[in-house]
Amino acid sequence: MLSRGGAGSPPSAEPAAGRLEEAELYRPLTINFGSLALPPTLRLLQRWNESLGDSETFYGLFGFYLQTGGFRYANTPCDAVVFGSTGMDGIHFALLTDFGRSADLEQAPVICVSPMEFDDPSTVIARNLREFLSYGEQDWALFYNVFADERQWRSFQEKSAREQAESQWRRSDEEESRLGALRKQFLAEAGLSAMADGWTNLQAVRLERAERRSIPTADSLGVIEPAEPGWNGTLPPLGRDTSPDESELEPWLRQAPRHARLAAIRLLQHHGLSPALAALLADELQALGLGEDALRLLFE
Structure with a gap:
């Protein structure tokens, strides 16, 4: 029987200290991905994260910090491969394998896990990673907030824009211009187009998911x-x-x-x-x- 803490334990013949430390270092990554290959789009994100050399700039571009190791909560679905977190309330993003049915992570649906939302912590937000990255900054709040209808969502957007414009922490015009240029560069390199309407797309994604389910949970x-x-x-x-x-x-x-x-x-x-x-x-x-x-x- 498997037990907590026993997963991935080293063999009884203990390796050299250096090798053991290396094994422990990569253990979270190994458990997260298992035998699944890192998808090309995630590799591209890793290259951008390394070349930027600044996690805050990466966050400004994509709305999350890259997390490919041991970032999991008790209610993170066991068939989910985590790739990012927002740094707020444990909210994180993952690729859903659907219990092995999506072995190609490039095509796996993207879910948002909000551990503190006990009634509905995990929701589908994109058909795949490429679509997820096509959402704009103005859409990110859709992932981890609940809106009764489109009118409420549009009202939220307007209020957020006003508050951001008045905030002492708002970005400078130079920083906005820099991030905008980087965003265009990334979309071009990835062969993506900016999404025109995040709300409408998200509703379609969730309807498709509901229609595919053999059992709702x-x-x-x-x-x-x-x-x-x-x-x-x-x-x-x-x-x-x-x-x-x-x-x-x-x-x-x-x-x-x-x-x-x-x-x-x-x-x-x-x-x-x-x-x-x-x-x-x-x-x-x-x-x-x-x-x-x-x-x-x-x-x-």
């Missing part, structure tokens, strides 16, 4: 694994105020179809896991052939 991601015929559609009673009985959950997992088991795992992680429950679900992921997801689930 509380975090709005759902599961896109094809549904197996003959299943009655019933998940065990799971919720923030409902602590599952492991003695009942384990036999349910053994008899449930694959897509239902994945939905239960997503829902349980959404509400938080005890160490014993995390170990049980990690074993289930292993049995489903999702060992890398199991390691992410257990990573601390």
Whole structure:
């Protein structure tokens, strides 16, 4: 059985101290990506981050700090590969593998994880990384705020623009010009165009996601694994105020179809896991052939 803290443990024949330190240094990166290759667009971001030599300029261009190692929260989906964080309230961005169905991370959907938003911490915000980078700075607030409708969103934009113009911390005209030039340079190098309407695009992305789900879950991601015929559609009673009985959950997992088991795992992680429950679900992921997801689930 896998257990917390045991994921990725070194072999019993202890390597030399230098090699062990190097292994520990790269362990978070290894667990985050597993056997998946870094997508070309993420490699481009890494090159820009290195050439700029300034994380704040990178943030000004893209709205996040590059994070490809051990940046995870308890409710970060175990099938998500983290690539960036905003530096606020633990909010971070990740590529969703959909439990192994999106092995090409260049094509994987992008999600925003807001750990403090307990009702709906994870939402899809782009079809892929390239689309995510096409959003403009004026759209970034869409990722981690909830707006009832477009009117409320447009009102928020207008208010934010006024406050920014009056702020003593606003950028200078020179800095705005510099970032604008860098932004155009990046879009040209990446072969991207600036998105015309972030609100409309985001609504389309989320509608497409909802239509693809075979089972919806509380975090709005759902599961896109094809549904197996003959299943009655019933998940065990799971919720923030409902602590599952492991003695009942384990036999349910053994008899449930694959897509239902994945939905239960997503829902349980959404509400938080005890160490014993995390170990049980990690074993289930292993049995489903999702060992890398199991390691992410257990990573601390």
